[in-house]
Amino acid sequence: MDRTRSGQTAVVSVIGIGSTRYGTLQTSFAELIIEAAVQALDDAGLRPEDIDALYLGNFAGDQFIGQNHLASYAASAIGLQGVPATRVEGACASGSLAIREAAFAIRSGFYKRVLVVGAEKMSTLPTAGVTSMLAQASNKELEVEIGLTFPALFALIAQRHMHRYGTTREQMAAVAVKNHDNALLNPNAHMHKKISMEEVCSCTSMVAEPLNRYDCSLISDGASAMVLCCPQLAADYRNDVVDIIASGQASGPFEIFANDDLTSFSATRLAAASAYEMARIAPGDVDVAEVHDCFTIAEIVATEDLGFFQPGEGGAAAIEGRTRLGGQLPVNTSGGLKAKGHPIGSTGVGQGVEVVTQLRGQAGGRQVPGAAIGLTHNLGGSGGTCAVHIYQRR
Amino acid sequence: MDRTRSGQTAVVSVIGIGSTRYGTLQTSFAELIIEAAVQALDDAGLRPEDIDALYLGNFAGDQFIGQNHLASYAASAIGLQGVPATRVEGACASGSLAIREAAFAIRSGFYKRVLVVGAEKMSTLPTAGVTSMLAQASNKELEVEIGLTFPALFALIAQRHMHRYGTTREQMAAVAVKNHDNALLNPNAHMHKKISMEEVCSCTSMVAEPLNRYDCSLISDGASAMVLCCPQLAADYRNDVVDIIASGQASGPFEIFANDDLTSFSATRLAAASAYEMARIAPGDVDVAEVHDCFTIAEIVATEDLGFFQPGEGGAAAIEGRTRLGGQLPVNTSGGLKAKGHPIGSTGVGQGVEVVTQLRGQAGGRQVPGAAIGLTHNLGGSGGTCAVHIYQRR
Numbered sequence: 001m002d003r004t005r006s007g008q009t010a011v012v013s014v015i016g017i018g019s020t021r022y023g024t025l026q027t028s029f030a031e032l033i034i035e036a037a038v039q040a041l042d043d044a045g046l047r048p049e050d051i052d053a054l055y056l057g058n059f060a061g062d063q064f065i066g067q068n069h070l071a072s073y074a075a076s077a078i079g080l081q082g083v084p085a086t087r088v089e090g091a092c093a094s095g096s097l098a099i100r101e102a103a104f105a106i107r108s109g110f111y112k113r114v115l116v117v118g119a120e121k122m123s124t125l126p127t128a129g130v131t132s133m134l135a136q137a138s139n140k141e142l143e144v145e146i147g148l149t150f151p152a153l154f155a156l157i158a159q160r161h162m163h164r165y166g167t168t169r170e171q172m173a174a175v176a177v178k179n180h181d182n183a184l185l186n187p188n189a190h191m192h193k194k195i196s197m198e199e200v201c202s203c204t205s206m207v208a209e210p211l212n213r214y215d216c217s218l219i220s221d222g223a224s225a226m227v228l229c230c231p232q233l234a235a236d237y238r239n240d241v242v243d244i245i246a247s248g249q250a251s252g253p254f255e256i257f258a259n260d261d262l263t264s265f266s267a268t269r270l271a272a273a274s275a276y277e278m279a280r281i282a283p284g285d286v287d288v289a290e291v292h293d294c295f296t297i298a299e300i301v302a303t304e305d306l307g308f309f310q311p312g313e314g315g316a317a318a319i320e321g322r323t324r325l326g327g328q329l330p331v332n333t334s335g336g337l338k339a340k341g342h343p344i345g346s347t348g349v350g351q352g353v354e355v356v357t358q359l360r361g362q363a364g365g366r367q368v369p370g371a372a373i374g375l376t377h378n379l380g381g382s383g384g385t386c387a388v389h390i391y392q393r394r
Numbered sequence: 395m396d397r398t399r400s401g402q403t404a405v406v407s408v409i410g411i412g413s414t415r416y417g418t419l420q421t422s423f424a425e426l427i428i429e430a431a432v433q434a435l436d437d438a439g440l441r442p443e444d445i446d447a448l449y450l451g452n453f454a455g456d457q458f459i460g461q462n463h464l465a466s467y468a469a470s471a472i473g474l475q476g477v478p479a480t481r482v483e484g485a486c487a488s489g490s491l492a493i494r495e496a497a498f499a500i501r502s503g504f505y506k507r508v509l510v511v512g513a514e515k516m517s518t519l520p521t522a523g524v525t526s527m528l529a530q531a532s533n534k535e536l537e538v539e540i541g542l543t544f545p546a547l548f549a550l551i552a553q554r555h556m557h558r559y560g561t562t563r564e565q566m567a568a569v570a571v572k573n574h575d576n577a578l579l580n581p582n583a584h585m586h587k588k589i590s591m592e593e594v595c596s597c598t599s600m601v602a603e604p605l606n607r608y609d610c611s612l613i614s615d616g617a618s619a620m621v622l623c624c625p626q627l628a629a630d631y632r633n634d635v636v637d638i639i640a641s642g643q644a645s646g647p648f649e650i651f652a653n654d655d656l657t658s659f660s661a662t663r664l665a666a667a668s669a670y671e672m673a674r675i676a677p678g679d680v681d682v683a684e685v686h687d688c689f690t691i692a693e694i695v696a697t698e699d700l701g702f703f704q705p706g707e708g709g710a711a712a713i714e715g716r717t718r719l720g721g722q723l724p725v726n727t728s729g730g731l732k733a734k735g736h737p738i739g740s741t742g743v744g745q746g747v748e749v750v751t752q753l754r755g756q757a758g759g760r761q762v763p764g765a766a767i768g769l770t771h772n773l774g775g776s777g778g779t780c781a782v783h784i785y786q787r788r
């Protein structure tokens with residue numbers, strides 16, 4: 001497919017980005033959202049009074065910090081006065097759904113400039129508590145109560161992928177090693193720690209076989225933000241506009257047993273097909289991608305479902321370095337959920353921030369040279385929700 | 395202002411409505427949403443496969459029923475396959491925000507027919523637990539921890555309204571009596587119980603002075619649903635189309651102490667002004683209104699903030715019967731949150747269902763003769779969020 005940029009109609013444009021560091025932070029939820037929001041506003045050269053609405057992506061603030069009604073709370077904290085504030089939730093895809101709702105609102109003509117913030121404060125609970133809370137994104141009665149927490153769900157997926165395609169322990173380890181390497185180049189990443197293939201493969205801290213602790217994403221605090229505006233106005237705010245040229249969203253079976261095939265997420269395939277069609281590009285046109293690596297196997301599956309590699313070839317692609325910086329298609333240059341961190345509601349917005357940073361050419365040591373088209377892939381639950389966005393440098 | 399319908403541009407059109415009964419029900423959350431959704435689809439003459447997306451209004455299902463990621467859960471339960479499913483939360487205004495997001499999505503051109511479901515299952519917790527959960531819609535650190543639950547917050551508002559305007563115990567009681575009377579005419583209402591002025595005024599079950607148990611809305615289970623479609627297609631589905639001709643949303647100060655004036659909600663005034671301007675109507679053009687009577691004083695304040703009555707005259711209007719069936723402007727013909735019930739996430743959608751029922755002329759014993767324009771007013775927190783929608787019979 002031709003890669004020309006002419007004739008593209010942007011859905012919405014990104015004129016500001018901001019992000020806190022991800023990690024186990026002393027910062028409060030309010031401080032996190034303010035920091036990310038102020039950065040994004042500053043980056044756009046706007047003040048709070050220039051903003052027409054706020055969208056907040058957040059998964060479970062009511063349980064993590066005992067505070068609900070968080071969009072209005074955030075609007076007050078940030079100093080947005082009077083403007084509509086709406087929280088959007090779609091499990092781990094909450095951030096991307098917030099971006100999509102903001103895009104709809106702008107395209108509908110109701111707003112011109114919208115602030116999107118994704119945020120989650122998770123370190124308030126011990127790990128077991130977080131695991132229980134995340135498990136609420138799967139079916140309580142039919143999955144959680146028989147022990148299917150998320151590590152267990154993705155362990156089933158990994159087992160099946162290994163059985164069907166011969167995916168190996170080493171291939172999954174390659175994802176973890178790469179994402180840790182990338183995170184070393186990202187000052188905002190949660191984990192700055194180089195790991196080796198041997199460490200990952202020989203780790204005996206099993207979480208859910210075959211996934212050990214190196215296969216699992218991090219429990220992080222963090223907030224990321226974007227200022228979106230209607231494409232016609234974007235050039236008034238900055239020279240290096242990045243457009244969102246496609247937004248795809250789909251649902252998949254809510255329960256894992258309702259999937260025909262455990263090695264692929266139908267929601268990813270549907271959302272990606274919709275996004276590629278809207279952007280009029282093919283998977284091979286993508287220069288840089290942030291995908292939902294909640295577990296190492298999830299990145300392998302995502303790179304297959306997104307059409308970057310054939311089904312069953314994602315593992316080989318990872319271990320051959322095709323998704324590394326300098327490879328055919330650098331994936332999770334930020335460090336991904338695995339090493340950048342995974343503050344649930346923030347993740348989708350953070351993925352967008354990374355892609356915009358890449359398309360602006362501001363990614364420093366992790367820059368993908370000449371990146372013009374970027375993709376984000378954000379998954380909720382065990383595939384119940386997926387959102388795919390495609391970004392393009394103007 | 396001229397009341398002509400010509401020249402109006404509908405934001406979106408309503409082609410199907412449905413609702414469960416509200417009450418303390420044995421029905422599960424999944425059964426509630428299925429019942430409301432199937433009714434709305436049947437009413438529109440559509441099947442699940444005709445629907446392009448689902449929006450769910452829900453406040454705190456993760457705590458009430460231990461299940462999060464509820465939009466995807468709902469899509470699976472209803473039998474919607476593959477289509478985007480998004481949960482929207484704005485405290486007690488969650489349902490109206492879901493309608494608004496669906497409207498944005500349709501207007502943006504992404505979808506043609508969208509199912510909106512509002513739902514909450516609250517009877518899983520004892521009353522004190524519900525009060526604590528609702529309190530999460532106000533500021534945990536600055537309000538809840540000093541005892542400002544919602545009854546306490548609205549008691550402050552009532553005290554101030556009485557002090558400033560001479561609003562009386564009897565005037566607030568008139569709201570309760572009227573809404574109970576209306577609920578007797580609504581088969582779906584939670585409470586079917588006639589009450590007298592004397593009972594309300596002499597009640598010694600004080601919740602937060604001056605509010606006694608008759609001044610408080612109900613803790614209910616329930617779900618309501620609507621099928622929205624783009625205005626151009628609506629006539630293909632039914633003859634009695636009702637259009638949403640305006641949607642207004644605003645935020646107010648999150649904490650009650652940040653308000654200049656406790657007798658009025660700035661979010662209501664902003665949202666209403668925006669909606670009236672979009673609809674090109676004046677408050678006097680409204681034939682029937684569902685307003686957010688979480689407490690009797692809240693209905694009085696709402697009827698003032700919406701411009702139906704002058705500030706300070708809402709109480710007199712109530713006791714003089716001007717908001718009764720047959721009065722100048724019937725308010726809460728459904729019974730309102732007070733007697734129809736208040737399943738948080740469902741409330742805004744349920745208000746819309748009532749107004750559409752009225753505008754279709756199908757409200758039976760509570761029908762407002764010739765109703766052509768209806769308004770819904772849905773408040774979140776102590777005024778942190780407000781959404782106002784205006785509906786018009788085509």
